[in-house]
Ligand SMILES: Nc1ncnc2c1ncn2[C@@H]1O[C@H](COP(=O)(O)OP(=O)(O)OP(=O)(O)O)[C@@H](O)[C@H]1O
């Protein structure tokens with residue numbers, strides 16, 4: 001199997017001008033992921049786990065290193081150096097990101113949100129309607145909520161919708177930053193079923209999970225960050 | 237890597253100054269200007285060396301504090317004001333081979349009437365407040381060459397309906413309307429000639445939150461349904477976050493930072509942007 005993602009010497013620091021401070025978040029990060037693999041990243045709080053995912057998604061601008069991603073559209077592309085428009089394309093079509101936080105449009109219902117995320121990929125409206133119904137049902141989002149605004153949802157409901165919105169696109173690479181952090185066991189189980197399903201369909205995933213049991217059950221390989229740098233790989 | 241798409245609008249090295257400049261400010265601009273202003277001759281350098289590309293169907297955000305040059309930039313793009321220097325290329329005009337800024341006044345009028353739409357920060361500039369709403373739209377259609385009253389009326393109705401102005405109020409003058417409704421009439425008017433490019437200057441400023449949300453919705457809807465490319469100017473980062481995938485930050489007439497909007501918000505690079513973002517939190 002070919003690598004879908006190869007990270008070489010990635011470093012990220014933050015220069016906080018008004019405080020005259022520089023925060024080193026990660027350094028010397030190397031990591032490779034084969035197509036279809038599920039990689040778990042572990043490490044202490046503040047060790048830089050989220051920073052790695054955010055650099056891949058380019059929410060953070062890496063200061064050093066390369067992030068080679070094998071794109072369907074662009075071939076091999078360095079996400080650390082890709083143009084913004086290339087990133088916009090990849091985010092819409094190939095790379096998904098799920099965190100604990102939901103970014104929603106005002107006056108967009110749950111149903112519309114999921115549908116939009118499918119239509120964005122270029123699928124037909126008819127297909128979007130069908131898929132939306134399926135995934136909202138899977139996550140047992142109360143059907144009364146389908147046509148209301150997510151800003152009024154509970155934390156768990158928001159999270160389930162968030163995951164549904166990202167997963168329904170069946171991205172080639174899915175980044176998961178503690179998506180199950182505040183979910184109860186039943187909801188976690190639903191996420192797990194979906195992750196397993198996506199794995200079967202060949203989606204590559206990199207995930208951070210508080211619940212190590214949950215993660216170890218799923219992942220092919222675990223990378224542990226030690227002292228903000230170098231990942232140590234352990235097969236699980 | 238090969239380009240996978242081409243911009244609809246390309247702006248290169250746009251400059252706009254008010255005043256003649258003097259030896260002092262023309263030679264060493266950086267060291268002598270106070271913000272964007274020359275203390276010796278009083279020249280204002282409102283836009284300095286601005287370059288950007290706008291791609292099909294995208295919303296490009298521009299943020300910056302009051303006086304940073306956002307409206308001046310928009311006025312230059314819509315030929316409300318002459319640039320001091322610079323280049324603008326529109327892919328749908330003359331095969332993208334002409335600098336729009338150097339076209340004749342007639343050609344500029346043609347471009348304005350057929351290829352662009354603009355919504356002004358101040359509705360007084362975008363609308364005739366005493367005309368009916370539908371009359372405002374007809375005016376733009378006439379300047380784009382329309383002659384049939386029936387057709388114009390039908391198009392006007394369609395557009396006003398589209399922006400949620402109820403049918404029975406279409407013959408009313410915008411001066412009777414609320415701020416949010418006026419902005420929606422402006423949007424309808426700007427859309428009437430089906431422009432590939434829409435310029436929006438602070439469309440939601442001064443509106444209360446729920447009205448603001450409905451205008452933002454409308455903009456997002458336009459992007460989705462009509463695939464129009466838009467430049468959206470706002471001093472409100474929240475508005476930009478909601479609408480734009482990519483953004484630029486302006487300060488004292490210059491673009492000091494540009495990037496993916498979430499990156500600008502989560503990992504701002506310049507001292508000014510960091511301050512701007514932190515004041516939001
Ligand atoms: N946007 C930011 N600005 C400044 N510093 C940041 C930013 N994001 C992260 N950091 C810093 O980088 C370091 C790594 O943070 P990161 O969020 O990656 O850790 P983490 O391993 O995900 O921790 P946790 O398990 O608590 O989520 C921390 O010191 C953090 O304060």
Ligand SMILES: Nc1ncnc2c1ncn2[C@@H]1O[C@H](COP(=O)(O)OP(=O)(O)OP(=O)(O)O)[C@@H](O)[C@H]1O
Nearest residue numbers: 254272280282301302303304305306307308309471
């Ligand atoms: N006609 C003019 N003559 C002289 N100076 C001008 C003129 N128009 C604008 N300026 C100056 O150009 C600068 C940029 O103004 P502009 O209206 O573009 O700012 P802006 O970013 O839109 O601000 P705001 O957020 O307040 O709308 C300001 O310093 C302004 O005083």
Ligand SMILES: [Mg+2]
Nearest residue numbers: 049050051177
């Ligand atoms: Mg984290």
Ligand SMILES: [Mg+2]
Nearest residue numbers: 306307308357
């Ligand atoms: Mg302005």
Ligand SMILES: [Zn+2]
Nearest residue numbers: 258261274277
């Ligand atoms: Zn001077």
